[in-house]
Amino acid sequence: MKLNNNGILAAKGFQAAGTHTGIKKQKKDMAIIYSEAPCTYAGAFTQNVVKAAPVIWDQKVLSAENTVHAVVINSGNANAVTGATGHNDTQTMAEVTASSLNIQKEEVLVCSTGVIGVPLPMDIVTQGICKVAEQLEDTKKAATEAAEAILTTDTFAKEIALEEQIEGYTIHVGAMGKGSGMIHPNMATMLAFIATDVNITKPMLQKALSKCVNLSFNMITVDGDTSTNDSVIVLANGQAGNPIIDQEGEAFEQFQSMLFEALKYIAISIVKDGEGATKLLEVEIQNAKSFEAGKLLAKSILTSSLVKTAFFGEDANWGRILAAMGYAGVPFDQEKVTLILESCVGSITLFKEGMPIKFSEHKAKRILEENEIKIFVEMGEGVEKVTAWGCDLSYDYVKINGEYRS
Amino acid sequence: MKLNNNGILAAKGFQAAGTHTGIKKQKKDMAIIYSEAPCTYAGAFTQNVVKAAPVIWDQKVLSAENTVHAVVINSGNANAVTGATGHNDTQTMAEVTASSLNIQKEEVLVCSTGVIGVPLPMDIVTQGICKVAEQLEDTKKAATEAAEAILTTDTFAKEIALEEQIEGYTIHVGAMGKGSGMIHPNMATMLAFIATDVNITKPMLQKALSKCVNLSFNMITVDGDTSTNDSVIVLANGQAGNPIIDQEGEAFEQFQSMLFEALKYIAISIVKDGEGATKLLEVEIQNAKSFEAGKLLAKSILTSSLVKTAFFGEDANWGRILAAMGYAGVPFDQEKVTLILESCVGSITLFKEGMPIKFSEHKAKRILEENEIKIFVEMGEGVEKVTAWGCDLSYDYVKINGEYRS
Incomplete structure (x- = not known):
């Protein structure tokens, strides 16, 4: 079942915000997604040899096996091919977000999208993070503002919210994504975020994500260019209270179908919004x-x-x-x-x-x-x-x- | 040494013609290259799984090991993906050319370029071949008209003529080519024709061609689309009278350098004339x-x-x-x-x-x-x-x- 009214905040226990901080001239350029409850995290990332600094950070967090609480995302600057400065800047983004939310920096994922090869304006970025962190809410307005803040050449925000009964529990999947050019994902895409309240183990979450990414984001193309920053991130905070999904079976299949529907919707939205696309x-x-x-x-x-x-x-x-x-x-x-x-x-x-x-x-x-x-x-x-x-x-x-x- | 004044007819013993026959509305659309002396022939062709009927014919002639006397080329229609009709039409083109020139059909190569998937207008084509065959000459005007008759969306004719001394003999290499879109050659390119009076064996001619194609046509791209009709054809009629080149050595290297210069010139001309290209x-x-x-x-x-x-x-x-x-x-x-x-x-x-x-x-x-x-x-x-x-x-x-x- 598709719910159109709360996007990335469809699932219980998540908050978000998105606003203009000054990286871009006028448009919204920074968002945070936050769950007070710790989240199981799965991710799929660009296969480009040239990986942006935040992609390398998120892959490190993924392999560290800890849970996460937040994702901070800026648009307008990809923080890619920016050398050692870029890696320091990503770490600073995680630190500032962590201190604003009273969590550890290793519990924060970082994503950036925009122009390649220009260092981030870190004064603006750090002040911006504090500003966004203060605005976190679980309203429809906050979900939409977050979805808007991650856009670059996109012409519309891409959001979806789904609700299904799994083993008698109500499970929600909320998602948002961005992408319009440099779209030819290889094992992942531009940025997409999925927040769900399903209770699931990390290996099963990653398994569902990998399969769904292969049939959705990996099946779209706008211009044949695989980006340096492609990332799909799923956070699952378990707040639906369902018995933990720790193996294949009907509950896993049902959740995987929901996840696929959400990813396919975001993927097709990205193609519809392909740069200059009319069809x-x-x-x-x-x-x-x-x-x-x-x-x-x-x-x-x-x-x-x-x-x-x-x-x-x-x-x-x-x-x-x-x-x-x-x-x-x-x-x-x-x-x-x-x-x-x-x-x-x-x-x-x-x-x-x-x-x-x-x-x-x-x-x-x-x-x-x-x-x-x-x-x-x-x-x-x-x-x-x-x-x-x-x-x-x-x-x-x-x-x-x-x-x-x- | 580069000679600009006789294109495909730089070498002794070749004649050519190009004219309007009615396949296209107004522009020249058919050319023949002819040598009275039999020619050693080497070719490189598209690697596209979908090969046009004339490509398959020319590959058959290449493997048959006989010498050839002529190439007939039409533009405005690629005779590609035209089923059994297409193969019959290619064979008819070879037959009509052969009877016009009093040679065997197996001594005629056929090339087509233009729109894919439309059967050739064979009434026009057969009458056109007879018309072009009557106009064969060894003048600069004939060379240029042939080079013009093979163009499609090209905006200029691509010709080069080279002359070098090899072992005391004067060797000529003349070339013409076409291509502007669907250019991303794989082992060959759109159409290019090289006529030389060097005396060389077939294996050495093919060896030189393969090396030169790899470093010229296979190194260009306009739009990433590999055509169904890419063909590079070299005819060597031996009229320079040099001792036959039948192994590697200085003479072979010298000839190969000439061939490379000609192919590189045509290849770069195709890119310069890339559809819509400004740079x-x-x-x-x-x-x-x-x-x-x-x-x-x-x-x-x-x-x-x-x-x-x-x-x-x-x-x-x-x-x-x-x-x-x-x-x-x-x-x-x-x-x-x-x-x-x-x-x-x-x-x-x-x-x-x-x-x-x-x-x-x-x-x-x-x-x-x-x-x-x-x-x-x-x-x-x-x-x-x-x-x-x-x-x-x-x-x-x-x-x-x-x-x-x-």
């Missing part, structure tokens, strides 16, 4: 030889600049889809391939078992005028179904990224 | 661990939409370069990395051994305003130097590809 593209590879083969094919289609510009132009130039599949690094038999485009107004078969199908350009244009387009690719080679999401490539992508630092 | 970007990876590592790093930088749009915006947003290196799939130590941008007006160090360097935005902007930019990346890990070429990503790329079929 959401969903690729479904049907009857692929393997999950990995299907994923490579789907992502090759969705990262092709030629495919992306064709959809921007509302042009059923399906040859570019076949060409992109052809260089995906996966052998296949084009005589078995069928290609169908679909939107809410109808569907059209462009290519069937190796042969182009004559189609009405008028009907194709009508289908492609919609904002959400599905691309079905039948491979006829196996039984795997793989779904991935991307967006088109527009003039505005060039505008946004040609002028980003200016 | 040529040259990445030089210095002291890489291996050639393969350097190549992955260079191509990751040059295919990043974020890097490309930053250069379009003349913005020294070097963090995007580091991020693109980070996801190239090559481990490296960022503490050893130094990054320098250079153009004809000067150079600027942005990042030195792991630390951002304060730089003048004014000076950086002045450097980036130029049309040709070099990006030097010092890795400090080995001894390999790897050079690759790409271009920026502009509004016009989106315009050209959003409207291509319309």
Whole structure:
């Protein structure tokens, strides 16, 4: 069940705040999520060789096996490729947050997002943390302000709240995320935060997260660029009071489904808000030889600049889809391939078992005028179904990224 | 020595023609290259799983070990993903060319470039071949008309002619090529043709071609899309009369150097003419661990939409370069990395051994305003130097590809 009214604060026992501190000129730029009860923590992070300082901190905390109480997040500056200064600044952010909340610095996770290679303005950051910490609340307004404070080139806040009964206990999952450019997650994405009151062990939480990330964030792309700061963080404070989930079984499956729904919602929201995007593209590879083969094919289609510009132009130039599949690094038999485009107004078969199908350009244009387009690719080679999401490539992508630092 | 005045017809014994036949609305769309003397032939072709019908024909001819006399090329239609019809049409093109020139169809190579997935208009094509065959000449005008007839979204013809003394004999290498979009060659590129009068065996010709393609066409990218039709074809008719080159040695090295110069010139011309490109970007990876590592790093930088749009915006947003290196799939130590941008007006160090360097935005902007930019990346890990070429990503790329079929 989807609840739209309290975002990251859907679960019991969490507080949040988000405000403008001065890292950005005018927009909100800092948020804190806090749970008085200690949280089990699971995370998934960028596989980029160049990892931002806060990613390295959060990975250290993850391996230290302690519980956590808070996450502090700034936008407007990624604190990436900033050398030793960057690592000191992340540690200072954790220390100042800890002292504001009367906890230990090792109980604080840190995330940063924004421009790469510029040291953080630490006077502004430390004063900002104290200011945000004073504003912590468990209201809908606070949840939304936190979701707004983590945005960069995003045009809308991305929040979801879910509630389900698991073994007779009411479990909540709240989530918020950000991301619009430099989106091509590898084992993780831009920033996403999930707060839940489920009672679960750390290994089972990490297991659920890893599986859900693979099928959500790892299946989206905006521009093929894997960020230095991608992080997905789940905090579980156990306040729902359910018997602890410490093994696979029905309760674990139910929680994992909730988590997947939340992550998929945030992931698709990020693609919809892709820099300059005018259309959401969903690729479904049907009857692929393997999950990995299907994923490579789907992502090759969705990262092709030629495919992306064709959809921007509302042009059923399906040859570019076949060409992109052809260089995906996966052998296949084009005589078995069928290609169908679909939107809410109808569907059209462009290519069937190796042969182009004559189609009405008028009907194709009508289908492609919609904002959400599905691309079905039948491979006829196996039984795997793989779904991935991307967006088109527009003039505005060039505008946004040609002028980003200016 | 570079000769600019006879392009593909620099070498003795070759004739060419190019004209408008009606595949395209107005522009030239068909060319033939012909040598009365039989030619040794070497080729390099797309690695795309989806190969166009003419690519499969040319590969068959290559493996048949016979000599060839002619190449027929049409633009405006790629004859790719056209099923059994496409294969028949390619064979018909070879047959009609052969009967026009009084040779065997197995002595004719066929190339097509243009839109994917549309059957060739064979009435127009067969009449066109007869028309072009009648116009064969060995003039500069014929060479240029052939070079023009193979273009698609290109904005200029790409030709080069070279002359060198090898063992006292005058050897010529003439070349022409096309390509502007769907450029991310893998073992080959869009179309390039080289006609030489050197006397060389087939294995040595193929050896020289493979090495030169790896260092030229395989080091360029426009949009990360590997085409279905990429082909590089070299014809050597032996008319220079030099002692046959049948092994490695000084003569082979000299010829290989000529071939490399011709291929590199055509490859860089393709990048300069990249769809919507306003700037040529040259990445030089210095002291890489291996050639393969350097190549992955260079191509990751040059295919990043974020890097490309930053250069379009003349913005020294070097963090995007580091991020693109980070996801190239090559481990490296960022503490050893130094990054320098250079153009004809000067150079600027942005990042030195792991630390951002304060730089003048004014000076950086002045450097980036130029049309040709070099990006030097010092890795400090080995001894390999790897050079690759790409271009920026502009509004016009989106315009050209959003409207291509319309």
